[in-house]
Structure formats: C-alpha cells, structure tokens
Amino acid sequence: MRVRTALIPLVAVLALVGCSSTPGAGPSDAAATAPQTDAPLYDQLPDAIKKAGEIVLAGDTHPPYRTIEEDGTFTGIDPDLQKVLSAQLGVPFTIKTASGLDAMLTGMLSGRYDGFNGPVRATPERQKDFDAIVWMTTRTSYLFPQEDAESFADSSAVCGTRVAGVTGSVTETQLQRLNQWCKDQGKQAAQFIGLEDTNSTILALNSDRADVVGTTQASAIDLLAAQPDKYGYVMQTDEQGAGVDQLAMFLPMGSGLAEPMLAAFQAAFESGDYQKIMKQYGIEDAAVDAPVLNPTTAG
Known part of the structure; x- marks a missing residue:
C-alpha cells in the first residue's frame, strides 16, 4: 500500500x-x-x-x-x-x-x-x-482509500493491516473476532489503533497512520455518499465472526x-x-x- x-x-x-x-x-x-x-x-x-x-x-x-x-x-x-x-x-x-x-x-x-x-x-x-x-443493528465495515481498492477485494484483506477504530466501540470487539478467523486461516492478525472519535480515525487513515478504518455500516455509507470516489469499504462476514450487533x-x-x-x-x-x-x-x-x-x- x-x-x-x-x-x-x-x-x-x-x-x-x-x-x-x-x-x-x-x-x-x-x-x-x-x-x-x-x-x-x-x-x-x-x-x-x-x-x-x-x-x-x-x-x-x-x-x-x-x-x-x-x-x-x-x-x-x-x-x-x-x-x-x-x-x-x-x-x-x-x-x-x-x-x-x-x-x-x-x-x-x-x-x-x-x-x-x-x-x-x-x-x-x-x-x-x-x-x-x-x-438498530450494525455490521462492522472497513473503510479504505479508493486507490487501494485492488488490495481489498473482500474483508479477508483486513488481516495484517492497521485498523483505526474508536476505543470501546463495536469495531474493537468485531476486530477481535476477525483476528481469530485470520489466525485460523494462517494469516496475520490486524493491529487495532484505538482513538477517541470517528474524526480521529479518518485522520489516521488520511495521514497513513492506519490502512483502514473500522466503523459501523451507517458511517461507511455516509462517508461514501459524501465522497464516492475517495473511499471504498468491505463488510465483515458471519464466517469471520461478524453476526449482527444490537445498538x-x-x-x-x-x-x-x-x-x-x-x-x-x-x-x-x-x-x-x-x-x-x-x-x-x-x-x-x-x-x-x-x-x-x-x-x-x-x-
């Protein structure tokens, strides 16, 4: 990347x-x-x-x-x-x-x-x-820069990356489940970078302190609606421990x-x-x- x-x-x-x-x-x-x-x-x-x-x-x-x-x-x-x-x-x-x-x-x-x-x-x-x-409910989504789209065909690509997310959020728990799946697949676990709020996570992505942002599906949809050519996202699957979290x-x-x-x-x-x-x-x-x-x- x-x-x-x-x-x-x-x-x-x-x-x-x-x-x-x-x-x-x-x-x-x-x-x-x-x-x-x-x-x-x-x-x-x-x-x-x-x-x-x-x-x-x-x-x-x-x-x-x-x-x-x-x-x-x-x-x-x-x-x-x-x-x-x-x-x-x-x-x-x-x-x-x-x-x-x-x-x-x-x-x-x-x-x-x-x-x-x-x-x-x-x-x-x-x-x-x-x-x-x-x-409401949510599934964790992983937001990446659109120019990195070829590297993110699906959520398995999150394994081994640096993931910025809000400390204590749904994302932190979901990433732990994804990391277990990554290890089971012989892949490297992702690194969680815990930050205070969503703006901090976007700044981390844009400044190359993180490779992706872990966030709710609603936040990912909102950001893509604002900047459709700037970002893309993949969603964690049930196989990767996503489930549906109740908010x-x-x-x-x-x-x-x-x-x-x-x-x-x-x-x-x-x-x-x-x-x-x-x-x-x-x-x-x-x-x-x-x-x-x-x-x-x-x-």
Missing part, C-alpha cells in the same frame, strides 16, 4: 463526513424549547427530568449519527430522532460534547448525562449499570427514564417516523422491527 502523507485538517473532515446529514436540535435551540406538559408521555417522566426541563445526552462526532457544526449545533440521525422522541416526551434534548465511551459511561453514572444514544453495543456487562433500548440508547439504571423513553420509541415506530429517518440516511438494512428494552437480560 502506498504512503499517504497529507494530513486533512479536522475542520475539513467534519465537513466531509457530515455533508449528507440534515439539521437537528443542538445545545442552543433544544434548551430554548419550553416543556410541553400536555405531551403524551410527559406525565411518565421522572420528577428530576421534569424539574430540569430537558434530557441531556452525551455526544461526540460520529457521522451520520452526529456531526458538530461550526456554530456548535449537532446534525444527523441522533438529533433528527430526538425531535420525534421529544414530541412524545414533552421536553427537549440537549447534547453535551464528550470524548470517548468511558467518559460517557462514567458521566451517566455520575449524573452529568441522562443518557447516550451511541452507537453503542448492548451487552450483559453494560446492562448491569444501564438500561438499553435497542433501536442501543443507554440510560442509567434506576433513573426512571427507561420506560417512558421506550414508549416514545414505540410511538416513533408506529407513526412511521423511525422508518423515514432510517430511509433518509440510507440505512434501512440496519433497521429493527420494534425497539426492545434490555434484550440481553430479557426473560
């Missing part, structure tokens, strides 16, 4: 990966919205949320889920979905920037955030501390927010708003039939 030395500025990457997103509620305009006490699910909200008058979610830059614009507002799937949920709950959402999954999880436990909408994988271990509302909104267990939030998601599914958002961003394949609360602990 050839050497890439040009480092794209962070602002340019933000513009690149966010160009297919549409405006959503950011910190300023969400906080300015007064609670609607006559909303269908307002009475079910915990008193702490009613008193605060808003639901505060942790967030980072992870297009197409969230992109931070130059004015500080967020655009993407998450803000668009929040508008639909807010109409049911009667309070606005505010996204507060946080870096790294660990900071978001500890921030929720300390009361700094009311939740985090991922994309984060629902696991039994995490559900010891958090309620998880699964609302969820996390809420601190015992906060009293899980049940009304689940009801708000159910209303979004029933109204068709959920399906419209998934279609808008071209990720219908990642949609689920219905939202599920704590799937790995149900029953």
Whole structure:
C-alpha cells in the first residue's frame, strides 16, 4: 500500500463526513424549547427530568449519527430522532460534547448525562449499570482509500493491516473476532489503533497512520455518499465472526427514564417516523422491527 502523507485538517473532515446529514436540535435551540406538559408521555417522566426541563445526552462526532457544526449545533440521525422522541416526551434534548465511551459511561453514572444514544453495543456487562433500548443493528465495515481498492477485494484483506477504530466501540470487539478467523486461516492478525472519535480515525487513515478504518455500516455509507470516489469499504462476514450487533440508547439504571423513553420509541415506530429517518440516511438494512428494552437480560 502506498504512503499517504497529507494530513486533512479536522475542520475539513467534519465537513466531509457530515455533508449528507440534515439539521437537528443542538445545545442552543433544544434548551430554548419550553416543556410541553400536555405531551403524551410527559406525565411518565421522572420528577428530576421534569424539574430540569430537558434530557441531556452525551455526544461526540460520529457521522451520520452526529456531526458538530461550526456554530456548535449537532446534525444527523441522533438529533433528527430526538425531535420525534421529544414530541412524545414533552421536553427537549440537549447534547453535551464528550470524548470517548468511558467518559460517557462514567458521566451517566455520575449524573452529568441522562443518557447516550451511541452507537453503542448492548451487552450483559453494560446492562448491569444501564438500561438499553435497542433501536438498530450494525455490521462492522472497513473503510479504505479508493486507490487501494485492488488490495481489498473482500474483508479477508483486513488481516495484517492497521485498523483505526474508536476505543470501546463495536469495531474493537468485531476486530477481535476477525483476528481469530485470520489466525485460523494462517494469516496475520490486524493491529487495532484505538482513538477517541470517528474524526480521529479518518485522520489516521488520511495521514497513513492506519490502512483502514473500522466503523459501523451507517458511517461507511455516509462517508461514501459524501465522497464516492475517495473511499471504498468491505463488510465483515458471519464466517469471520461478524453476526449482527444490537445498538442501543443507554440510560442509567434506576433513573426512571427507561420506560417512558421506550414508549416514545414505540410511538416513533408506529407513526412511521423511525422508518423515514432510517430511509433518509440510507440505512434501512440496519433497521429493527420494534425497539426492545434490555434484550440481553430479557426473560
């Protein structure tokens, strides 16, 4: 693979990966919205949320889920979905920037955030501390520069490469499974380069500190829609341990927010708003039939 030395500025990457997103509620305009006490699910909200008058979610830059614009507002799937949920709950959402999954999880436990909408994988271990509302799925994809396309006929080519991914993400776990397959095939394992957010992983690829970027299918689709001639991607297969991971909104267990939030998601599914958002961003394949609360602990 050839050497890439040009480092794209962070602002340019933000513009690149966010160009297919549409405006959503950011910190300023969400906080300015007064609670609607006559909303269908307002009475079910915990008193702490009613008193605060808003639901505060942790967030980072992870297009197409969230992109931070130059004015500080967020655009993407998450803000668009929040508008639909807010109409049911009667309070606005505010996204507060946080870096790294660990900071978001500890921030929720300390009361700094009311939740985090991922994309984060629902696991039994995490559900010891958090309620998880699964609302979509994903398969890990590996993004590469289009000029390297001949080297990536399929996902087996990821073996032996340097893979940039977000620390603690679905990608990190999926790559461990892929590496086991690589070893079983007599191939060299890939090296995982853990970084804080998606922008950092793209910068690593563009500066030749990584050969590929491991990310969700939705992120890969979004980036290719923005720059179809710049990147390509391959998806990890079931044979390589991919499976389908369930992605969820996390809420601190015992906060009293899980049940009304689940009801708000159910209303979004029933109204068709959920399906419209998934279609808008071209990720219908990642949609689920219905939202599920704590799937790995149900029953």
